[in-house]
Amino acid sequence: MFPLANLARHGMAGGHPRAMRFWIAGLPPVAVLGATDDGMVLPQVPTEQAGEAAKAVAGQRVLGLLGEGAQVAALREAMGLGDASALLDREEPLFSLDLAGLRMPSSMGLALAPLSAAPRDLLLQWRAAYGREVLGWVEGAEAQAECDIDGDLAQGQHRILFRHGEPVAMTGFNARLPGIVQVGGVWTPPELRGQGLARAAVGLHLAEARDEGAKRAILFSASEMAARAYRALGFQEIGRFTLLIFAEPQEVRPA
Structure with missing residues (x-):
């Protein structure tokens, strides 16, 4: 939701902290890595492709990662940020609801x-x-x-x-x-x-x-x-979601 909502609201031209840019692998896409202007990384990246995604943002400034728990963990390691100090590092249950069943x-x-x-x-x-x-x-x-x-x-x-x-x-x-x-x-x-x-x-x-x-x-x-x-x-748990915010901005340094 965050990548698409940010894209719809702020576009890709920059000028707003939540304006987006994307790395996309495959046609049709099999992996998408979104990043905001202010440095939040939003992965929709299978864990086995974390290394390639990390290379796409090498040298960039990152404030944190938001996304499915296993994907965030894999991408964090691939970015070389596994030991970076975090202000917030929490995995939470992700819920969904068909509003007809509210x-x-x-x-x-x-x-x-x-x-x-x-x-x-x-x-x-x-x-x-x-x-x-x-x-x-x-x-x-x-x-x-x-x-x-x-x-x-x-x-x-x-x-x-x-x-x-x-x-x-x-x-x-x-x-x-x-x-x-x-x-x-x-x-x-x-x-x-x-x-x-x-x-x-x-x-x-x-x-x-x-x-x-x-x-x-x-x-x-x-x-x-x-x-x-x-x-x-009426919400039902459908997965896990990680919110990771680093204590200081980090530079991506993939292995």
Whole structure:
């Protein structure tokens, strides 16, 4: 989803951190390696072709890798970055849902609204907390949160859940293509967890997307608590997804 959504939104001409470039092997393609302008590498590369893919990006600056777990592991080694220190290195379950089978939770007293309906300072606070907990942000969390929230507001793909007029959870789509959405940025403050709020927020947002024509949703889960909420909505695990972000930018040096 990330390579295609970035391509659709930002193209290949550069000028945006998520603008794309690609290495493609075979016709029809049997392996595709995407890379963003800011250095995130997004493989759809069978493990046996990791060496050739690594050579295609030799000498380039890499911030991290995102993709199917075994592919990321193989490509990391082929890039010569197996020992590089990581800020975040986590393999998570990958889930999929046919939206015709969405199981809606109770939403009594709850209402979903655009992100702009919540106070900006609250949005920044929540996104910084999300970044620290889920993405491993250390320094500059507030600045990154401001950048993210500005982008989310502009794109209109994130929502706030209100309970009796009070904001209680946040959800969104971090990638969207015709017929399919990818859930991301789900956050409930720690003091409000365990009440089904994230599940309700995601369910209501998915119902909205389904009504607009989406047929499928995917996501990866950062915790077992979150995974239980997604399973309750009807999601089924289909694989493993790795998020790898290096502590410092790395130069690819294939063997």
